[in-house]
Amino acid sequence: MPRRPSRRPLGQLEAEVLAALAGLGGSARTAELVERLDGEPAYTTVNTILxxxxxxxxxxxxxxxxxYHYRLAVDESELxxxxxxxxxxxxxxxxxVLNRFVRTLSSEEARHLREMLEGPGDRG
Structure with a gap:
């Protein structure tokens, strides 16, 4: 019996669809998003998520x-x-949780985080 690929939690797939949409300039059709997502999710699955x-x-x-042509209605970084x-x-x-998260950052991400914490104002 062939092994089925593991399913992603819906919240994760929603986040991936939003990230893919942002990566496509904030606007795309379902078919464009399907091509952009890892794991080859079904067109109908992506359409349901959208x-x-x-x-x-x-x-x-x-x-x-x-x-439909979909467009981000929120700022990805805020979301x-x-x-x-x-x-x-x-x-x-x-x-x-914060400690564990910070330990997973790349050196470049850690540098950006230090700059944001040490510097004045909102850079985001």
Missing amino acids: HRLHEKGLVSRTRAGRH VAGRMRDHLRHASDPVS
Whole structure:
């Protein structure tokens, strides 16, 4: 019996679709997103995710013939930062979570983080 590929959690696939949409300049059709995503998700799966993201107000869509053209309705960095805050807020030990996260950063990411923490103002 052939082994089925492991499924990603829906939240992860939603995040990947949003990241792919941002990578395509914030605007794309479902078929373009399917090509951009790892693991070759089905067109219908990506379409369902886009429908859910539209219902959540994270993407907007306009009719383009028989299909929709999707556009980011939120700033990607704001969205990801919000998810990070939510995860920290629900952690029993947020300091340990932050510590583990920082240890996974590349040297370039760590340098950027140090600059942001030491420098004045919002750079984001």
